Amino acid sequence: MAEHEAAREQALDAAERLFYGRGIQAVGMDAVRDASGVSLKRLYRLFPSKEALVLQFLRRRDERWRQALARHVDAYTAPDDRLLAVFDRLHTWFCEPDYRGCAFVNSFGELGGVSAEVADQARRHKQAFRDYLAALVEDSGLPAELTDQLFLLAEGAITTAAITGTAAPALHARTAARLLVRAHRQHAPAVPDSVP
Amino acid sequence: MAEHEAAREQALDAAERLFYGRGIQAVGMDAVRDASGVSLKRLYRLFPSKEALVLQFLRRRDERWRQALARHVDAYTAPDDRLLAVFDRLHTWFCEPDYRGCAFVNSFGELGGVSAEVADQARRHKQAFRDYLAALVEDSGLPAELTDQLFLLAEGAITTAAITGTAAPALHARTAARLLVRAHRQHAPAVPDSVP
DNA sequence: CAGGGGTGAGAACGAGCGTTCTCGCCCCTG
DNA sequence: CAGGGGCGAGAACGCTCGTTCTCACCCCTG
Numbered sequence: 417m418a419e420h421e422a423a424r425e426q427a428l429d430a431a432e433r434l435f436y437g438r439g440i441q442a443v444g445m446d447a448v449r450d451a452s453g454v455s456l457k458r459l460y461r462l463f464p465s466k467e468a469l470v471l472q473f474l475r476r477r478d479e480r481w482r483q484a485l486a487r488h489v490d491a492y493t494a495p496d497d498r499l500l501a502v503f504d505r506l507h508t509w510f511c512e513p514d515y516r517g518c519a520f521v522n523s524f525g526e527l528g529g530v531s532a533e534v535a536d537q538a539r540r541h542k543q544a545f546r547d548y549l550a551a552l553v554e555d556s557g558l559p560a561e562l563t564d565q566l567f568l569l570a571e572g573a574i575t576t577a578a579i580t581g582t583a584a585p586a587l588h589a590r591t592a593a594r595l596l597v598r599a600h601r602q603h604a605p606a607v608p609d610s611v612p
Numbered sequence: 613m614a615e616h617e618a619a620r621e622q623a624l625d626a627a628e629r630l631f632y633g634r635g636i637q638a639v640g641m642d643a644v645r646d647a648s649g650v651s652l653k654r655l656y657r658l659f660p661s662k663e664a665l666v667l668q669f670l671r672r673r674d675e676r677w678r679q680a681l682a683r684h685v686d687a688y689t690a691p692d693d694r695l696l697a698v699f700d701r702l703h704t705w706f707c708e709p710d711y712r713g714c715a716f717v718n719s720f721g722e723l724g725g726v727s728a729e730v731a732d733q734a735r736r737h738k739q740a741f742r743d744y745l746a747a748l749v750e751d752s753g754l755p756a757e758l759t760d761q762l763f764l765l766a767e768g769a770i771t772t773a774a775i776t777g778t779a780a781p782a783l784h785a786r787t788a789a790r791l792l793v794r795a796h797r798q799h800a801p802a803v804p805d806s807v808p
Numbered sequence: 809c810a811g812g813g814g815t816g817a818g819a820a821c822g823a824g825c826g827t828t829c830t831c832g833c834c835c836c837t838g
Numbered sequence: 839c840a841g842g843g844g845c846g847a848g849a850a851c852g853c854t855c856g857t858t859c860t861c862a863c864c865c866c867t868g
Binding site for chain 2: 437438439441442516517520521522523524525526527528529530535538539542561564565567568569570571572573575576578579580584585588589591592595596598599600
């Protein structure tokens, strides 16, 4: 029954491409069928409803997005490089040809007011990203207040890149991040008193 | 024919409340009629189509949003206070009970991939906000690069406040903004060599 | 080879929605 | 007072879409 898994993946691939590119409500199940080659009957056996497909799409996207970020960050070892690598990853993301912002922000805007589950997915995704940033900040020996500041820069860059259609916001966010890191170091300098 | 204008305003008020609160596609013209008390026939005489109503809603919201911001900023005279007042304004906005993020970001996420006009409205709105920030930055004698950095902070705060449902992002953005202003002043200090 | 259980393609169904039409009512003019 | 033109309420229409059903087909077992 690997057939089953393959169809599931095809369906989710198509759903992701369509939902992300055109918005969720603008995409019918017929469009998912046409794009995936998975018949309606099978679609409804794999996912009990469109809402289930949407939530699955969001779950998978969250996982993959965070994996891609971590993979990029893990190419660096120096804590400060790792912090800034987040913004490099944003830059390459923004350069993808059909970049259209954060799927979770978009879904939240479209359905957050009407579907509690979608709103929850968005909250969880952002929370996970913030937690990840917090760990990087702590590894750098920087104060925790920096986390939210960097998070806001990243978040702002994500939506600004989408709306303006350019990747420059990643660079602006990166410079701002460097300035903030430096500012925080000046008030509570180098720090590392590890291994007491 | 003040009747005409009154109905128009009622319709736009209801449309704004509904579109902003539930998303655009989740709100039918019937809902606008019920909430506004303006009959369907009249609605369609006032606005040739739902899309026209949506665009009008966005135009009006852009105008009012920027007016409210300017009014708040104009309560201050010192250039640096005016800059930071932007984030205070965000804070009071986030505290509104049915705050649900930026109507333009939400509309862009929902319809930007499918309606060029909606995408355009979002672009224009963000551009206008950025221009406004740029003027404040220039009035403070600060370097232009600061503009995009503050813009990203504001933008990030707007969506983060929506998704987390708290107003704290405004405070985080404000502190980050203060740090960035200070950082920029250290590299190219006080400046004002006005009136040569 | 017979038969049946699952499959795919597409029709069908029912609800929702954008838009228009009908019809009775009211007010305004001659 | 007579008549008509615009108005509101809501029905109606046509389309889309989520979901299910039909039916012919294929493959697999006895």
